[in-house]
Amino acid sequence: MKFSIDRNALFDVLQKVINVVPQRSTISITQTILIQATNAGVDLVATDLEITMAAHVNAQIEEPGSAAVVGRMLYEIIRELPESTLHFEVEPENRLILRTDFGNYKIAGDNPANFPKRPEFEKQFEISLKNDVLRRLIEKTVFACSTDELRPALTGVYFEFEEGYIRTVATDGHRLSMMKYNEPNIQEALGNVIISTRALNLLLRNLNPESTTIMEIGQNHVVFRLDSTLIFARLIDEAYVDYHRVIPPEIHYEMIADTDQLMASIKRVSLFANPITLQIIMRIYRDYMEIFAQDIDYGGEAQERIPCEFTGDEFVVGFNSRYLQEVLRHVDSSQVRMQFVRPDYAVLVRPVDPPENEEQLMLLMPVRLDQV
Template sequence: MKFIISSTNLLKSLQTISGVVTTSNTLPILEYFLFKTKENDLEITASDQETTMSITVTPIMMEDGGAIAIPSKILLDTLKTYHDTPLTFLTDPSTFAVEIIADNAKFKLSGQDPQDFPEIPELINPATVTVNGEILVRGISKTIFATGTDELRPEMTGVLFEFTEDKATLAATDAHKIIRYRHPDVHSSETMSFIMPKKPLNQLKNTVPSDETPVLIEYNLKNARYTFNNVVLTSTLIEGKFPNYEAVIPRDNPNILIIDRIALMTSIRRVSLFGNQSTHLIRFRISGQMISLSAEDYDFQNEASEVLSCAYDGEDIEIGFNSKFLLEMLSNIDTPNIRIETSAPNRAGVIFPETDENEVEDLLMLIMPVMI
């Protein structure tokens, strides 16, 4: 195998997929990149067995084809020491030795048999839908933080993807909060749903362009594949049934609070410093056009309260929330003002961005109350 490639081009390509690389004592090949010629192009792949990501690059010159697995860390570290420099790669198919030549320098390292690299799963007769890159990235960004960490409930450790003929829905929950993101500018010829793990979603969030780049999504019962530009990501899906989150969302919430998001976040951060650092309990007392936030930690005799002005329509109410969860949710909303709807101190609160009527994006955040 022999090819010449720009160090900058190669480094950028490897950094796109390097987040998939994992350290494995049982399968050292997972710490390698698979280089494989594809006509006049070079396909480079990283895999942790659950997630596989490939990128196709065009070298300056391709002389001899073939395949080789090259150790990821030393290759990345070497490329970072160069500016835009042509690099010549030579590989020996019998010993899997790799030689890299750059200007007056020469580097040798040991590769691995490409046959040992995990195979990319084939998707037979998959369901397909095409999503705008910006919609996909926003949907992932708005939901991924709400995924659970309980491995005994794996279906809650990922994000639910649902596609219908008139919208896309992404949802996540950890039993304390629910996030639902909807967008109508996605149309699927058939209804489809699956649960994506968190790691490949973070890869997509960091690599899919936040613009109108089309992303082809294909899936079957076990795997999903995302194709955009010169990148392909394939992921094993999470098995199991996602919780019926819609049944938990309260429909009748007569108490409606509208408040400046940044002012509320600043107040929560300040007041919660004096609260219990285990429960993160913060009290909301809403009356008239004022909201009082308070927290206390009896163990250290700390307490704090702060009053903010707001627009409120409803009965006076006192309700407790987890300040840590609230800050997570509010930091993932973009609008200057937010709307919080409640019905009773023992019922969930529902948070919405306060948007104009022309906004097509639909974001709902539910937070369970903490008993006062």
């Protein structure tokens, strides 16, 4: 293998694939990056056996071939080099030689034949989505995923591909977030899958807002095809929870407030909340609400009043302030709608003016009140 390549072009793709290379692994080959030089250019491939990422870059190929080199070392030396043309070739013992205007470097490697092959993939269906739509479907839900590995289904985002729409759902048991995007090109129910948060966060870092991504769904894997990048990820093979059961069938009270004003007030008041429970109390009246927090151990407390519109006379409810702030942070409209059944029942949070073709619903469990 022998080729020449622009340093900046190479570093751009290295920044993508290095995120897949594990910091530590008992399987040493997964800490390498596979370099494949063909007449079409150079492909860089990295895998941790759950996710595989391949990125293409143009180069001047003198001799096609492949090499598997220590990923972190390759990334770090390219990062430190200034803009120039880089020249690569492979020694017989799998070491990669890098020649530059500043010096020569030899990077340890492994036999590229040992690099893990991608599992066989049989596509069941595919869908093409604009990247701005795909980004919103993910960003508006992935924050609510669980980190509890004992509940693997909840550590990913649930994708529903139904006739006329796509819905994404995530929950950790304390909060739930759903996004529905109307997609007329889906003319029949295609299926449902759970995609890991790690794969989705990796995808988010590589979405070009002006482009489109093709999602290919198989029985055990999903493939994201971007402009010059491919992400291949194992699906979470678990049954998802019946999230419909936790959505209240009827609403008794509704409150509308300015999103930014409510968020700012909660941020200030929560500074005085108990650092363990993070509890704040909302006393809601017809045309205003009081937000209260107290830390009995240190004697601090705070109370603010902000305007709102409420359909009842008085309603008192408590929240974990961190969870409530995270939910409000994902409301894009200037006003937020909060819907209640009773103080100990799930609260629905929606934007008052959602974007066209979208339906967003978030659910937050209140906390038991220490003080009313």
